[in-house]
Amino acid sequence: MPRPRKALIAVDDTPYYHVVSRCVRRSFLCGVDSDTGENYEHRRAWIEQRIRLLASLFAIDICAYAIMANHLHIVVKLQPKQATGWSVQEVLLRWTSIHKGTLLVQRYLSSNALSAAEQASVNSTAEIYRQRLTSLSWFMKCLNEPIARQANKEDGCTGHFWEARFKSQALLTNEALLSCMAYVDLNPVRAQITETPESSEFTSIKERLMPTFDLTAAIAEQTMLGNLQHFRHPLKPLLSFEGALVEQAQHGILFNLSDYLELVDFTARTIRRRKPVVHTELLPPILQRLSLNQHDWLKRATQFEARYFTFFSRRAHRDTA
Template sequence: MPRPRKVLIAVEDTPYYHVVSRCVRRSFLCGVDSVTGENYQHRRAWIEQRIRLLASLFAIDICAYAIMSNHLHIVVKLQPQQATDWSSQDVLLRWTSIHKGTLLVQRYLKNSTLGAAELDTLHSCIDVYRQRLTSLSWFMKCLNEPIARQANKEDGCTGHFWEARFKSQALLTEEALLSCMAYVDLNPVRADMAKTPEESDYTSIKERISPSFDLAQAITEQTNQGNLQHFYYPLKPLMQFEGEQIDKTQLGILFSLSDYLELVDYTGRAIRPDKKGSIAEHLPLIMRRLNLNQLGWLTRATQFETRYTTLFSRRAHRDTA
């Protein structure tokens, strides 16, 4: 029986979540249609642009993402504390980047004079918008709905584009986070869409290795498509790797980027009979440094969705240690 979203997403338990959205009937609506031969690969760029722009507006950081031909993966870190530092003006500008806002909000942003009662209503709107800008559900709503409308418009049809609401998995341990990120970044390799991670288009690992995201182009295209009202913010970088733990507050991933790349490379070299692609066999020293059980790690990182339906729990971590 499906569980309420508020039960599945609880920042007090963990800020890290793995999110999956699949195209209706798992059709290749972002790839090559096997029946008509039509190529919809350009839609993967739409989704990548949308993810990166929304992350810069929401109090949500992106750890990893992979946009495939019939589904997408995102690993996020919820950062509600970021929103507490935003001014009222900042909240309104962020929200109206993707929504028009109420007439009262529009009047306020045009510097119109508001009465006391109107200001009270405005502050209530700001509180609602601030909360929404920290919500994973609203993030996915603002991602999926415009993409569906745009694709339907291109195809001259109506109906569902995504098969259901997004699925989410809580990542309660550092190992859960790293194995899920590796699983996501290796999706194109496993599907034999790319030979190596650095050749995997529309993935976070390619962005980390060779940054090529064009913010100006993304803003122009999303605005022309009617998916963006305005955008006044710099592009928020992907969640940073911070290496070894040090004696100060750390907001990034407690792992070095070079070690993560080695880890992904090692994991990708494991041959899976149920997948088309892999990387040549190699065993880096990173596994010994992390003191991880190699078989357990490979099982978790290559079969993440099937083994953990909604939760990668501390109990599962203990049982396989």
């Protein structure tokens, strides 16, 4: 039986989570359907745009993502403390970028005078929106529902497009975070869709290597699709790499970007070669710092979902027994 989402997501345990959302029917989310010959490649752009725009509105940072033919992966960092500093107006502007909001909220944002009771109602509504803007469940709802509506419209059908529940994995250690990010970034290489990370379209590794995201075009496209109201915020970049752990507040990923890129490149070459490196001096230094040998790392980076879903489900069962 699926466990309640609140039992799976606890920021006090870890802010990092791996999210997977899959199509429920055989038709493709993106790419070319080999059975029908239909090309759905344009939907990848819809999803990438939606992920990046929503991250700029929510108190959620994106560590990695990959948009595949019938599913998507996102690695996120939940940042609920970001939302505590937002004013009532800031919260309402963020929420009404993707939803209309109540009539009172619309009047407030239009600078119309409100009575004390009406202002109290707006303030109460803003607190509800503030909580939603920190929620992974609401983030995925705001991502998946518009895509499903547009895809169903294109396909000329109704009904579910996504599985009822997205899957989430808590990433409890730095090693788990690094393994999961590499697993997500290397999805196209592992599936033999592309040969190199830098040629993997609609992935975070491609975005980090060659930033090409066009905010103006993304807003125009999502507005045309009816998925945006009024987007008024700058684009939030992917969560940055901040190097080694230091004695001060650190908001990014605790690795160097150059080390991560070297590790992903090494792993991609090994996957394509289907043969491990013999000489240990050729291994990326980051594996030594994590005390990981090549064999264990390759299992983590290529079988992450199977290995870690099993581990965490067993752990959760022990903790609740």
